[in-house]
Amino acid sequence: MTPLERRSSASLALIFALRMLGLFLVLPVFALEARKYPGGEDTALVGMAMGIYGLTQGLLQIPFGIASDRFGRKPVMVVGLAIFAAGSAIAAWAPTLHWLVAGRALQGAGAISAAVTALLADQTRDVVRTKAMALVGASIGLVFAVSLVLSPLLAAYVGLHGLFTLTAVLAGGGIAVVLWWVPPEPAKHVDQARAGLLAVLRQPALLRLNFGVFVLHAVQLAMWVALPAMLVQAGLVRDLHWQVYLPAVLASFVVMGAVLFPLEKRGYLRAVFLVAIGLIGVVQLALLVLSGAQPGVWTLGLLLLVFFCGFNVLEASQPSLASRVAPAQARGAALGVYNTLQSLGFFAGGAVGGWLVQSAGPQALFGACALAMLAWLVVAWPMQAPAPRGAVNAG
Numbered sequence: 001m002t003p004l005e006r007r008s009s010a011s012l013a014l015i016f017a018l019r020m021l022g023l024f025l026v027l028p029v030f031a032l033e034a035r036k037y038p039g040g041e042d043t044a045l046v047g048m049a050m051g052i053y054g055l056t057q058g059l060l061q062i063p064f065g066i067a068s069d070r071f072g073r074k075p076v077m078v079v080g081l082a083i084f085a086a087g088s089a090i091a092a093w094a095p096t097l098h099w100l101v102a103g104r105a106l107q108g109a110g111a112i113s114a115a116v117t118a119l120l121a122d123q124t125r126d127v128v129r130t131k132a133m134a135l136v137g138a139s140i141g142l143v144f145a146v147s148l149v150l151s152p153l154l155a156a157y158v159g160l161h162g163l164f165t166l167t168a169v170l171a172g173g174g175i176a177v178v179l180w181w182v183p184p185e186p187a188k189h190v191d192q193a194r195a196g197l198l199a200v201l202r203q204p205a206l207l208r209l210n211f212g213v214f215v216l217h218a219v220q221l222a223m224w225v226a227l228p229a230m231l232v233q234a235g236l237v238r239d240l241h242w243q244v245y246l247p248a249v250l251a252s253f254v255v256m257g258a259v260l261f262p263l264e265k266r267g268y269l270r271a272v273f274l275v276a277i278g279l280i281g282v283v284q285l286a287l288l289v290l291s292g293a294q295p296g297v298w299t300l301g302l303l304l305l306v307f308f309c310g311f312n313v314l315e316a317s318q319p320s321l322a323s324r325v326a327p328a329q330a331r332g333a334a335l336g337v338y339n340t341l342q343s344l345g346f347f348a349g350g351a352v353g354g355w356l357v358q359s360a361g362p363q364a365l366f367g368a369c370a371l372a373m374l375a376w377l378v379v380a381w382p383m384q385a386p387a388p389r390g391a392v393n394a395g
Contacts, residue, residue, distance in 0.1 A: 022167030024147035056108030058343030065114030065336020084110030085171035092164035121323030134316035217345035222353030252308035281373035
């Protein structure tokens with residue numbers, strides 16, 4: 001990477017990390033803390049407060065992505081982070097559960113993922129794009145693992161109100177990073193002709209990636225409907241689950257760095273991509289078999305390591321591929337569609353996963369996840385890694 005590419009990758013990864021840390025700190029304690037609000041006895045409303053963020057996020061990813069093509073990436077990012085901060089402030093102030101729902105909905109309306117990833121694609125060459133996207137993915141995975149440790153500790157001192165206040169402060173930090181550290185965006189993406197949303201929706205390669213990101217995040221969230229209970233049954237109390245998650249996440253980053261980047265450079269990206277899908281499918285089959293028994297903590301930890309190895313490879317390579325396949329003048333729109341399907345995958349994984357566990361047990365959940373991964377493998381099989389295009393002027 002050039003110095004400017006490293007600066008762009010690090011600064012945009014930090015924006016994602018600041019924003020996602022605020023979100024992840026809230027999630028582990030949200031359901032319990034929300035019951036303390038007036039109206040908290042309404043379980044459906046608690047679920048609405050938790051999930052509405054994903055709904056507004058999914059609805060607005062495409063408009064924000066298109067706006068970033070038209071008005072520029074950085075202005076859209078600042079506006080989105082300001083909306084996210086405002087929603088966090090309302091959630092921090094919220095005297096009732098209904099106001100908490102409103103704050104969470106406004107948080108989700110700051111849908112900047114497409115603009116951030118499009119700017120990262122604008123400012124990096126194709127040959128280092130996957131590495132840049134991996135840095136973003138690593139930052140998200142790391143703050144997720146850290147939040148599992150910090151969330152219960154912070155909640156004990158400042159409560160849910162304090163966590164949302166911290167989230168608003170972190171969003172303000174993200175705005176400062178956009179204004180003073182992120183390199184200037186290439187002017188051509190503001191001025192050149194627009195390919196439009198329709199062109200994005202007509203590309204089979206993009207449709208395959210959109211299907212894949214939906215399945216990946218649906219399976220990821222669905223797993224966590226049943227996996228914590230399996231760890232508890234294995235003898236690990238809920239407050240210590242981070243002792244399994246954190247080592248698995250960190251070790252998977254080492255494996256990804258040692259495997260993905262060298263093999264991509266040698267032209268084996270397609271093979272690595274398909275193997276990663278297969279690994280996650282194998283993990284689901286193993287969990288299907290083990291869910292009827294009582295697996296130990298070490299067994300579940302090993303399966304989580306394999307899962308995160310596959311997940312991180314796909315989390316790094318998929319947005320990189322989407323940015324390379326998409327028309328440069330409609331990159332924001334393409335990544336808006338991509339991030340919309342990601343958000344809908346989260347929603348579907350939680351909703352369908354919970355229904356399957358409640359109605360048919362964890363075996364049905366892991367069986368459905370395995371079938372989803374098989375379907376993705378079939379859809380992804382014809383893919384071809386795009387040839388690198390010329391260097392992009394990142395300054």
